[in-house]
Amino acid sequence: MEKxxxxxxxxxxxxxxxxxxxxxxxxxxxxxxxxxAMCTNVGQDEDLSGLEEKAVKSGASKLYIRDIREEFVGxxxxxxxxxxxxxxxxxxxxxxxxxxxxxxHQVEVALKEGADAVAHGCTGKGNDQVRFELAYKALAxxxxxxxxxxxxxxxxxxxxxxxxEAHNIPLGDISKKNIYSxxxxxxxxxxxxxxxxxxxxxxxxxxFRFSRSPQEAPDQEAExxxxxxxxxxxxxxxxxxxxxxxxxxxxxxxxENAIGRVDLVENRMVGMKSRGVYETPGGTILYHxxxxxxxxxLDRDSLHYKELVALRYAELVYAxxxxxxxxxxxxxxxxxxxxxxxxxxxxxxxxxxxxxxGRRSPYSLYLEDLASFGASTYDHRDATGFINLFxxxxxxAAIVHRNIRDNTGQAPSIKEMAFFxxx
Numbered sequence: 198m199e200k201x202x203x204x205x206x207x208x209x210x211x212x213x214x215x216x217x218x219x220x221x222x223x224x225x226x227x228x229x230x231x232x233x234a235m236c237t238n239v240g241q242d243e244d245l246s247g248l249e250e251k252a253v254k255s256g257a258s259k260l261y262i263r264d265i266r267e268e269f270v271g272x273x274x275x276x277x278x279x280x281x282x283x284x285x286x287x288x289x290x291x292x293x294x295x296x297x298x299x300x301x302h303q304v305e306v307a308l309k310e311g312a313d314a315v316a317h318g319c320t321g322k323g324n325d326q327v328r329f330e331l332a333y334k335a336l337a338x339x340x341x342x343x344x345x346x347x348x349x350x351x352x353x354x355x356x357x358x359x360x361x362e363a364h365n366i367p368l369g370d371i372s373k374k375n376i377y378s379x380x381x382x383x384x385x386x387x388x389x390x391x392x393x394x395x396x397x398x399x400x401x402x403x404x405f406r407f408s409r410s411p412q413e414a415p416d417q418e419a420e421x422x423x424x425x426x427x428x429x430x431x432x433x434x435x436x437x438x439x440x441x442x443x444x445x446x447x448x449x450x451x452x453e454n455a456i457g458r459v460d461l462v463e464n465r466m467v468g469m470k471s472r473g474v475y476e477t478p479g480g481t482i483l484y485h486x487x488x489x490x491x492x493x494x495l496d497r498d499s500l501h502y503k504e505l506v507a508l509r510y511a512e513l514v515y516a517x518x519x520x521x522x523x524x525x526x527x528x529x530x531x532x533x534x535x536x537x538x539x540x541x542x543x544x545x546x547x548x549x550x551x552x553x554x555g556r557r558s559p560y561s562l563y564l565e566d567l568a569s570f571g572a573s574t575y576d577h578r579d580a581t582g583f584i585n586l587f588x589x590x591x592x593x594a595a596i597v598h599r600n601i602r603d604n605t606g607q608a609p610s611i612k613e614m615a616f617f618x619x620x
Contacts, residue, residue: 203227203341207307208316209299209329210234210260211241212248214357214368215318219345220255221364223316226348234260235306237299239269240383242407255366261306265298266383270440273298273519274384278483279428280531281491281503282511287461289477289484290514291385296325297519300332307340314341321347324466328517335520354378354390377404383444385457385477393472396462400474407452407476411548414455419546420554421450423486428535430483444479451478454546466516485551486542493561494538503534 206223210216216234223232234252238245249260273294284290307315315333319326321344330342351357361368378390386407392398402410424432430443438446451457457478465471491500506527513524540558544551567575 203230203313203343205231205233205310205312206314206316206343207233207235207303207310207312208257209303209318210236210248210252210257211318212236212243212245212251213318214354214361215320215346217251217255217366217368218351218357218361218364219316219318220252220257221366222345222349222360223343224256227343231258232256233258233306233310233312235303236260236262237302238262238264238266239295239299240266241381242386243381251367255364263302265302267439267441269295269298270383270444274444274480275429275440276528276531277510277514278430278480278487279535280510280527281484281487281507282514283484283507284511284515285461285463287459288463288473288475288515289385289459289480290511291382291475291477291480292325292380292387293328293515293517294384294519295382296328296517297332300329301336301520303329304333304336304340308337312340314343316343316345319344319346322465322467322469323471324515324517327466328519331517332520379406381407383441383448384480385475387476388474389471393474396472400460404474405458405476407448408458408478409453409455411455414453414548417547418552419450419454420543421447421482421546422541422543423447423483424541425487425490426539428487428491428531428538430486444483447479447482450546451482452476454478455549456546456551457481458549482544482546482551485553486544487538489542489544489553489556490540490558491535491538493556493563494540494558495534496562499534503531506530 206227208216208219208223210220220232220234223230234257236245236248236252245262248262252260277290277294282290284293303315306312315337317326317329319329326344326346330344333340333342351360358368377388377393380387388400388404393400393404422434423430424435430440432438433443433446457476457480459475459477460472461475462470462472491503495503510524510527510531513519513521513527518524537560538558539560540556542556543554545554546552566573
C-alpha cells in the first residue's frame with residue numbers, strides 16, 4: 198500500500214512526547230490522510246480532560262477515549278497474577294500486559310472507522326512495537342502498520358523535543374532536563390532513560406512518583422487480609438470489592454508503606470539489555486499473598502509445575518503473545534490448577550517489606566498431625582523403604598562408576614547392594 202493511498206489512520210495516542218509529534222508527522226508524510234487519535238484509560242495517573250483539544254490542535258480529526266480499567270484488571274491483570282508470571286525474577290509485567298488490550302481497542306476503532314492503517318509511537322529499540330504489532334496481526338492482519346520511529350530521521354528524545362517545539366506542540370513537564378520515559382497504569386509506573394541508562398547510577402529520590410521511600414514510610418506496621426477464590430483476589434479485610442476497587446485500595450496501602458520498588462536490567466525482545474525502575478505496590482502485595490496461599494492449597498507436583506509454566510507465561514506476555522492459542526491454553530491450565538486456591542492471607546507491610554502474617558483455607562493440605570514434631574500418627578519406619586527405593590538409582594550409579602574408576606569392570610554385586618537393606 199503506497200503512502201498516497203492511505204486515507205485514514207488510527208493512532209494509539211497518549212498525549213506524550215512521541216505520539217504528540219506523530220500526528221503532524223503523519224499529516225506531512227501521508228498527504229490527505231485523516232488521523233484519528235485513540236486513547237485508552239488503563240489507570241494512568243494523568244488528567245485526560247484536555248487531551249482531545251491537544252490532539253485536535255496537533256492535527257487529529259477526533260479523539261476516542263475509552264475507559265477500560267475494569268476490563269484491564271479483571272480480564273488481564275488478575276489472570277496474570279493467578280499465573281504467578283514474573284519476568285526474569287523481578288518484573289511484574291505492568292507495561293507488557295497493557296499493550297495487547299490497548300491494541301485491541303485501537304483495532305476496534307480502526308474497524309469501526311473503516312481505517313486503512315494503524316500507527317503507534319513505539320521506538321525501534323523497544324519491546325512495545327512487538328506487542329502492539331503482534332496484536333494487530335492477530336486481530337486485523339489486513340491493516341497497514343505505520344511505525345514512525347522506524348521511518349523518520351528523529352533518533353533521540355532530544356530531537357523529538359526539538360520537532361515538537363518547531364511545530365508548536367505543548368509538552369507539559371517534558372523537557373531536555375526532565376528526560377525520563379515513563380509509562381503508567383493501574384498496575385505500575387515505569388521509569389527509563391536519562392541517568393538510568395548508566396546501570397551504575399542509583400535512582401534519585403526525585404525519580405519516584407507512585408510510592409513513598411522506606412525512610413518516609415510509617416514507623417508502624419500495616420495489616421491487610423486478602424481473600425482469594427480460585428486464585429483470584431475478591432475481598433480486602435472481609436469486604437467484597439470489584440477487581441478495580443480492590444487494586445486501587447492495595448495500591449494506596451502499598452505506596453504508603455514503600456512496597457513494590459524494583460530496579461531491573463532486563464533482556465529486551467530485540468536483543469539488547471535495558472534498565473528500568475518500576476513501582477508496583479498493589480501487585481507486589483497480591484503476588485506475595487497468592488504465593489502464600491498456594492503453599493497450603495497446592496500439592497507439591499502442582500505447585501512445582503505451576504512455577505515452570507509461570508515462567509513460560511511470563512515470556513509470552515513480555516513478548517506480546519497474548520492473543521495466541523498457547524497463552525489461552527496456559528490460562529485454562531491456571532484456572533484448573535487454582536480450582537482449590539481459596540482462602541485468606543494476612544499480609545503485614547512495613548517500610549518496603551511484605552511479611553506473611555498467616556494463611557487459612559478450607560482446602561489446606563497442611564495437616565498438623567502429620568507435620569508436628571510431637572506425637573503423631575506418622576510412622577517414621579515407613580521412611581526406610583521409601584529412601585531405599587528413592588535412592589536405588591543413585592546407589593547403583595555410584596557403585597558402577599567406582600568400579601570403572603578402579604578398572605574392575607564388574608557389575609554391582611549382591612554384597613555391594615546390601616547397603617540398601619538395613620538389618
